[in-house]
Amino acid sequence: MHETSILLFGRNGQLGRALQAALSDIGPVTALGRADADFSRPEQVRSVVQDREPKMIVNAAAFTDVDGAESDKETAHLVNAVAPGVLAEEAERIGAGIVHYSTDYVFDGRAERPYTEAAATDPRTVYGKTKREGERRIQSGAAPFWIFRTSWLYGPTGDNFLRTMLRLGRERDRLQVVDDQFGSPTSTLWLADATRHVIQCVLGSIDMGRTSGIYHSVSRGQTSWYGFAQAIFRVFDVDVEVEPVDTSAFPRPASRPAYSVLDPSKLMRTFGLQPPSWSRQLADIRKPLLEAER
Numbered sequence: 001m002h003e004t005s006i007l008l009f010g011r012n013g014q015l016g017r018a019l020q021a022a023l024s025d026i027g028p029v030t031a032l033g034r035a036d037a038d039f040s041r042p043e044q045v046r047s048v049v050q051d052r053e054p055k056m057i058v059n060a061a062a063f064t065d066v067d068g069a070e071s072d073k074e075t076a077h078l079v080n081a082v083a084p085g086v087l088a089e090e091a092e093r094i095g096a097g098i099v100h101y102s103t104d105y106v107f108d109g110r111a112e113r114p115y116t117e118a119a120a121t122d123p124r125t126v127y128g129k130t131k132r133e134g135e136r137r138i139q140s141g142a143a144p145f146w147i148f149r150t151s152w153l154y155g156p157t158g159d160n161f162l163r164t165m166l167r168l169g170r171e172r173d174r175l176q177v178v179d180d181q182f183g184s185p186t187s188t189l190w191l192a193d194a195t196r197h198v199i200q201c202v203l204g205s206i207d208m209g210r211t212s213g214i215y216h217s218v219s220r221g222q223t224s225w226y227g228f229a230q231a232i233f234r235v236f237d238v239d240v241e242v243e244p245v246d247t248s249a250f251p252r253p254a255s256r257p258a259y260s261v262l263d264p265s266k267l268m269r270t271f272g273l274q275p276p277s278w279s280r281q282l283a284d285i286r287k288p289l290l291e292a293e294r
């Protein structure tokens with residue numbers, strides 16, 4: 001395999017870190033961060049791909065500050081929409097595939113049953129709109145693509161709800177947590193391993209583009225942030241009282257979807273993957289998180 005067969009962007013993000021470890025099982029991975037390729041300067045990103053000519057581009061870089069995006073639309077648009085479009089153009093030119101990540105925020109959050117890939121998108125925030133445009137730009141190119149829409153992502157490192165809850169739970173006696181938003185907490189370790197599986201399948205297939213498409217890539221089952229917090233404190237033996245509250249208790253610049261549950265059936269059918277339940281994924285992260293904290 002060529003030295004730069006996998007070119008990974010977003011190496012310092014929570015998913016990027018998990019991907020670096022998981023994808024090294026496939027072959028050499030060149031992992032780049034913001035200092036190597038700034039997504040707010042898409043032409044710089046283009047020349048980085050031109051220099052490396054990978055077989056597969058994996059993009060875990062994104063403007064993920066949902067509230068910050070409301071007041072910095074221009075940067076969110078460049079990073080989440082324009083730069084991924086440039087990756088797709090370059091992938092097409094060099095005959096590579098592109099793996100990209102998207103979000104439950106592309107939906108309006110008003111559904112009552114899990115969203116499939118066929119459900120109409122209707123993002124309500126700058127973050128959601130720019131992520132949807134990034135999807136569209138990749139979809140409209142000719143390079144084979146695998147867009148993994150995920151939700152409520154957490155891992156042993158980085159900024160995420162799990163780590164915030166552990167910090168607050170250890171500092172305080174009592175916490176208020178939102179109980180009227182529902183989703184599927186998903187572990188970066190599982191998503192990175194699922195990505196490895198998919199890339200191995202497609203690189204090994206004669207017609208790499210046959211499975212090109214969007215895939216909802218989440219744990220199975222659903223809970224509220226309150227339910228997730230309670231489970232976190234159980235799994236990590238933290239003694240703190242948790243009080244359920246409504247979303248209105250925490251006003252934010254960007255609205256949050258009330259219902260974010262995605263249906264992973266297509267991923268399961270197409271690639272034979274069995275996403276573990278959200279509570280199983282949480283239990284599985286206990287050891288790596290405690291090791292990362294040491």
Ligand SMILES: NC(=O)c1ccc[n+]([C@@H]2O[C@H](COP(=O)([O-])OP(=O)(O)OC[C@H]3O[C@@H](n4cnc5c(N)ncnc54)[C@H](OP(=O)(O)O)[C@@H]3O)[C@@H](O)[C@H]2O)c1
Nearest residue numbers: 012013014015034038039040061062064101103150151153
């Ligand atoms: N977190 C969630 O709950 C969630 C839910 C659904 C979907 N997703 C999607 O999953 C993917 C991975 O998210 P994550 O949680 O791993 O995010 P993350 O931890 O915030 O990591 C994002 C990475 O993007 C990089 N980045 C930001 N602006 C950049 C720029 N201008 N140029 C180059 N790199 C830049 C950051 O670099 P620095 O390290 O230098 O800041 C960071 O390493 C994203 O596509 C996200 O939209 C996340």
